[in-house]
Amino acid sequence: MATIEPTARRKIVLPAPPYTVDDLLKLPDDGNRYELFNGSLVVSPAPTPLHQRAIYRLAHILTDAAPPGLEALPTVNVCPGDKDFYIPDLVVVPEAVSESVGLMFAPSDLLLAVEVVSPSTKMHDRGAKAAAYAAAGIPLYWRVEPEPGPALYVHELEGDSYRDPSVYKAGTTVTLSTPYRVSFDPAELFGRRLSNP
Incomplete structure (x- = not known):
């Protein structure tokens, strides 16, 4: 059994692993991110401000480039x-799906x-x-690495695994065609904004 202590006054006791999604949904909303990978519980602290900046900016870039019917959403629940x-930092989904989905998206x-x-x-x-993500059949996985770069790693699904990623470093404008055409420099995700003229 595992004991989670979100506050000094309240303890949550989980059964012995492997854990299920039902077990996970009993955990408190305490600012941590709780995910399950094959029944193993992974707990991550709340993201740092720079992490949030990168998510927000990439969501904005993807939203501006999105064709009608698609949208970028941060921190959604995915249950295969x-x-x-899983709780990816950002996803692209059809708007029609996000309007009808409940608590969790399917991969x-x-x-x-x-x-x-x-x-x-x-x-x-x-x-x-x-x-x-590859085993769940998610066709595209982007990993944004802030250090030493930043850099963008683009993983495309081939069969049941991702091909070796294409790497795009800061200082170069990346133009990608999937999930739709979008162009940006990975440096834009972390740097300070330039003032408006």
């Missing part, structure tokens, strides 16, 4: 099965999943998440 529950709803790497999640984002 009873022992898996088949996603055209793109994005993770912005932070010190506490880098090993997970580079390995376990990439493998899990």
